[in-house]
Amino acid sequence: MAALRTDKGLTLAEFSQILVAADDTVFHSLENVIDIFKKVDQTFCDDDTCFTYPCTFESTCVCWAASRQQGCNRLFNPRGAEVLQSKKGLLCFRTMDVDAEDLDSHDDVKYLCLYLWFLRQHTCISAVYLSLPVLAPRHVSLFTSLLTLTDGVRECEIRGNDPFMGPSLPMAEFRLSMLGSLSELRELGLAAVHLTDDDAKILERLVERNESLVALVLIDVEMSAIAFADIVEKVAQHKELQDFRVKMNAGEPETFFDEVLHLTGVSRSISRLHVHVNRGLVDLLKGLLICSSLSEFIVENMIEDAQALDALADFLEKQPCRCLKACIDAKKLERVDGALDNMQRIVGNSSLEVLVLSGSVFTPQSVSRLADGLAMSKTLKQLHLDECELACADVLRLVKATKESAKQGKFEELNVGAVTGSGDQMCDMFKDITDARVSHIITLTYSDSLVPALGNSLQSIHYISRFTKVTLSYGYRTEVEPTLKALRLTENTLKSLCIDSPRDLSILGGQFLAYLIRNCKSLTVLQLRCSIQAKAARQILKAIAQSRSLVVLATERWCYWHEVHHDLVDMLRQNVGLHRLEFYLRDVQEYENLKPHLVQGVSVHQYLTSLKIYIGEQREELVVRDPVILEHLRLNVIVQDWTTDIMLRECFAPEAAGAVQALDACESRLDLLRRTGAFSPRTADNRLRLARMATRTKYYLLLAAYRGQEEFAWSPDSQERYQDLMSNVRVQAFSIMGIPQ
Numbered sequence: 001m002a003a004l005r006t007d008k009g010l011t012l013a014e015f016s017q018i019l020v021a022a023d024d025t026v027f028h029s030l031e032n033v034i035d036i037f038k039k040v041d042q043t044f045c046d047d048d049t050c051f052t053y054p055c056t057f058e059s060t061c062v063c064w065a066a067s068r069q070q071g072c073n074r075l076f077n078p079r080g081a082e083v084l085q086s087k088k089g090l091l092c093f094r095t096m097d098v099d100a101e102d103l104d105s106h107d108d109v110k111y112l113c114l115y116l117w118f119l120r121q122h123t124c125i126s127a128v129y130l131s132l133p134v135l136a137p138r139h140v141s142l143f144t145s146l147l148t149l150t151d152g153v154r155e156c157e158i159r160g161n162d163p164f165m166g167p168s169l170p171m172a173e174f175r176l177s178m179l180g181s182l183s184e185l186r187e188l189g190l191a192a193v194h195l196t197d198d199d200a201k202i203l204e205r206l207v208e209r210n211e212s213l214v215a216l217v218l219i220d221v222e223m224s225a226i227a228f229a230d231i232v233e234k235v236a237q238h239k240e241l242q243d244f245r246v247k248m249n250a251g252e253p254e255t256f257f258d259e260v261l262h263l264t265g266v267s268r269s270i271s272r273l274h275v276h277v278n279r280g281l282v283d284l285l286k287g288l289l290i291c292s293s294l295s296e297f298i299v300e301n302m303i304e305d306a307q308a309l310d311a312l313a314d315f316l317e318k319q320p321c322r323c324l325k326a327c328i329d330a331k332k333l334e335r336v337d338g339a340l341d342n343m344q345r346i347v348g349n350s351s352l353e354v355l356v357l358s359g360s361v362f363t364p365q366s367v368s369r370l371a372d373g374l375a376m377s378k379t380l381k382q383l384h385l386d387e388c389e390l391a392c393a394d395v396l397r398l399v400k401a402t403k404e405s406a407k408q409g410k411f412e413e414l415n416v417g418a419v420t421g422s423g424d425q426m427c428d429m430f431k432d433i434t435d436a437r438v439s440h441i442i443t444l445t446y447s448d449s450l451v452p453a454l455g456n457s458l459q460s461i462h463y464i465s466r467f468t469k470v471t472l473s474y475g476y477r478t479e480v481e482p483t484l485k486a487l488r489l490t491e492n493t494l495k496s497l498c499i500d501s502p503r504d505l506s507i508l509g510g511q512f513l514a515y516l517i518r519n520c521k522s523l524t525v526l527q528l529r530c531s532i533q534a535k536a537a538r539q540i541l542k543a544i545a546q547s548r549s550l551v552v553l554a555t556e557r558w559c560y561w562h563e564v565h566h567d568l569v570d571m572l573r574q575n576v577g578l579h580r581l582e583f584y585l586r587d588v589q590e591y592e593n594l595k596p597h598l599v600q601g602v603s604v605h606q607y608l609t610s611l612k613i614y615i616g617e618q619r620e621e622l623v624v625r626d627p628v629i630l631e632h633l634r635l636n637v638i639v640q641d642w643t644t645d646i647m648l649r650e651c652f653a654p655e656a657a658g659a660v661q662a663l664d665a666c667e668s669r670l671d672l673l674r675r676t677g678a679f680s681p682r683t684a685d686n687r688l689r690l691a692r693m694a695t696r697t698k699y700y701l702l703l704a705a706y707r708g709q710e711e712f713a714w715s716p717d718s719q720e721r722y723q724d725l726m727s728n729v730r731v732q733a734f735s736i737m738g739i740p741q
Helices: 012-022 030-044 069-079 105-121 140-146 197-209 225-237 254-266 281-290 306-318 339-348 364-376 392-406 423-435 450-460 462-466 481-490 507-519 534-546 564-574 588-602 627-649 653-666 681-693 697-706 716-737
Strands: 081-087 090-095 125-131 155-159 187-191 215-219 243-248 272-277 296-303 323-328 354-356 382-384 413-417 442-446 469-473 496-505 525-532 552-556 580-585 610-615 620-622
Touching (some): 012 105, 012 140, 030 069, 030 105, 069 081, 069 627, 081 125, 081 627, 155 681, 187 681, 197 225, 215 681, 225 254, 254 272, 281 296, 281 306, 306 323, 339 364, 364 392, 392 423, 423 450, 442 450, 450 481, 481 507, 507 525, 534 564, 564 588, 580 588, 627 653, 653 697
Parallel strands (some): 090 125, 155 187, 215 243, 243 272, 272 296, 323 354, 354 382, 382 413, 413 442, 469 496, 496 525, 525 552, 580 610
Antiparallel strands (some): 610 620
């Protein structure tokens, strides 16, 4: 075994000697390392392969590891890592979002050996997503100094310390030497690592040498100002780079940092820019005045600087940017000359189609200027002002502007979220919305006083049946059943329904809700955060089983007793279309009780790619690590990737529209556009981190390939065609890759 060698790398004995020479206090001796591999092979080997066999990947030959994916995952999953065959013969190695402090130190050396060998040996690995604290919780520096990646890697993400892990895991002292030889990279993401000047030079050369690089993500990466300047210069000169994300604090000298960000505007390829910086925002925005390629711009910082607001308005007025996500503190800015004019310019004089200002701080005067801009805009389709604590009077100003904008036929949604005011003020506001005939465009949270008003209006005015997104948030005293009954009039248009209440949903309410689920052919998102009687829950689950439109389902405060868990299994067996499933449970024990039923259901569901479990009032995320669930989620991800590749090679415009809608509803980008205050700090931070790192390149490729085509429009039919295509691709993909069906 120890003498095996190919022209691709070291023998096992030579590799073991390198480990022992690097740190004999960790690896102890050559015999100890080889003994670790022998013991693994005793359980891993079959008639054809052992874990220690070298990679056999060639252009015409699939590596043995591709056919032993399940065996690799049985080995890696308990430690928080997994292997996924995304294309025929090509593997993705990635870590899970587990708490590194939960990993037993007894297995540290064993898994250091296994990970380092596997990643060094296998040229069939085309993508790696590595969390250093998970791979080497107590030996990060040693691991990075020994890590070698093969030149087959096209996508690479490396994350250092999770800030919630505590002082035992300091920010990783990184060594980028393992990336130095890569020349075919398409995506590179680094997070929470410290780069020495030597590391930064390697990164600079990587950006320059990898001509196919389309995404570079630097989140909480520490480096010197001069090193950062050199990297940004290479980014600006790159001809293919489309997605650039940077979140960092300026080092000394800070003025130098300002000048560095200004260089970004020179780029002629960047279409998506995401920044969170403590310095240089004004200079960045001034630099963007000459950047005509930017389509999506996210500024995480709260904008409190009048100069930054002015520069942002100038940029949006001169360049054709489609989407902006920003937070503005208008309360601090409104007394500054020109600030309110700039807010109006951002909305009214830009080319924006989507403007997300969620979490901003507004005053009545600033809202009035936003409304003036909305009435002027010729391009805006969506304006999101949720989590801004708008008053009823603020909303009325926006409603008048929405009515004017809607006359042009392009405006789709004004999202104001939860509005503040008395019950009477709320009802008066809602009456004005219905009188203006724009209720189908306004997305708001219907609180106690508005729930009955919504029901009454639905029954009395026919045109209001065009509602598309409804959130009902009410207390113990509000009866929701009449409103749910009235919502049946929206069956042709309803796309999203959220119910959030401590009150039990009755059997009658369950019947009305089940009717909506069965008959609303456009309903893609369903969130039921309310206690539900068992008979009602069973009716709802049976309706979901028949739905082909639902993409996201979230449940909270449910009790899975009295045959409800059996109906959950049956629902998952029968449902066609769910991609994301979220359970908000009381405690870990409730998850353990539910898990056997989830295993039964998920193991036969052909579309589900994401299962999220949140625990307790703070909604702490519990990482799913059951091997059966993980394996079936992986298989569904493979099918989704293959289907996307086919849509990019051939013409499937309706199917692509269905795919884009599904991806928009269930992917982590939503966490960049929505607030996460309902979660614990740790979970909220993790959701944002995942969203920052998720480049979603294939999603944007689909948009670019089909934008402007007449058939690229979502409909219930396009959703079903996408599902049918995935079903057909599943058979083809599994046959080609030799996966049992």
